[in-house]
Amino acid sequence: MNEIVKTSAFIGAQPYSPDEFEAAIRAVGAERYHDKHPFHKMLHGGQLNKEQVRAWALNRYCYQEAVPRKDAAFMSRVHDRELRREWIHRIHDHDGLGEEGGGIERWLVLTDALGFSREYVTSRRGALPATKFAVEAYVRFVVEQPLVIAVASSLTELFAPAIHRERIAGMLANYDFVDDRVMAYFKRRLAQAPRDSEFALNYIKTNALTRAEQEGCIAAVRFKCDVLWAQLDALHYAYVTPGLVPPGAYRPGQATE
Numbered sequence: 001m002n003e004i005v006k007t008s009a010f011i012g013a014q015p016y017s018p019d020e021f022e023a024a025i026r027a028v029g030a031e032r033y034h035d036k037h038p039f040h041k042m043l044h045g046g047q048l049n050k051e052q053v054r055a056w057a058l059n060r061y062c063y064q065e066a067v068p069r070k071d072a073a074f075m076s077r078v079h080d081r082e083l084r085r086e087w088i089h090r091i092h093d094h095d096g097l098g099e100e101g102g103g104i105e106r107w108l109v110l111t112d113a114l115g116f117s118r119e120y121v122t123s124r125r126g127a128l129p130a131t132k133f134a135v136e137a138y139v140r141f142v143v144e145q146p147l148v149i150a151v152a153s154s155l156t157e158l159f160a161p162a163i164h165r166e167r168i169a170g171m172l173a174n175y176d177f178v179d180d181r182v183m184a185y186f187k188r189r190l191a192q193a194p195r196d197s198e199f200a201l202n203y204i205k206t207n208a209l210t211r212a213e214q215e216g217c218i219a220a221v222r223f224k225c226d227v228l229w230a231q232l233d234a235l236h237y238a239y240v241t242p243g244l245v246p247p248g249a250y251r252p253g254q255a256t257e
């Protein structure tokens, strides 16, 4: 198993108090969450053209699709039935349950509105290489790391409601191809994400008790910020500047049927 922090550096070190620990987690978001990325500033500020928004939605589908897979991978390692009972709703939130189509269905409403066929989106064949590598790194991470560190990696969700609110308002105001129906995915997450992040935060405060475990959790949030940031770097490089689209990835204006 890869260690994400050098544990020996913290042997004998005083653990953080629960409040200090939470503050250290939140400080990672304040420094490196992807709300600070120039591509998001452009997306929310109406500075992208429709093709660039399409490329974002197409690539971001891969993240949506990876999240329930990483939750399933996580659950496969959990022996505590109570924790599995709590965690399973994350899969339902994305994949849906019964009549409820779930977050992936809502994401496909967005890509429908942007004119992509569902077959093209769900095949992921137009996604950027870096998108695919980044999202799979997240799935691998929860397979390889200790459970408490895997839980901590979901904690970027602490910072997600603010960016979702900014995105809903910004995209509705700035793009005529966006309406309430298309933004339904993010509206739903405003209620779902706080529940998930509150549970995960309590879980790590209760279960990461040594300084080394706590530092591992903080590093997990840094890692996850990297997963998110790398996806936006790749979008910026391919579709904003210098505009170099890798072979096989979606090209603006390309017929995708």
Ligand SMILES: O=C(O)c1cc(C(=O)O)c2c(n1)C(=O)C(=O)c1cc(C(=O)O)[nH]c1-2
Pocket (backbone or CB within 6 Å): 067, 103, 153, 154, 155, 156, 157, 159, 160, 163, 164, 189, 228
């Ligand atoms: O739009 C965003 O900026 C954003 C970020 C994140 C995140 O911070 O990982 C998630 C989501 N959205 C999201 O919609 C979502 O369902 C989600 C699940 C998870 C996770 O790590 O389990 N993160 C996120």
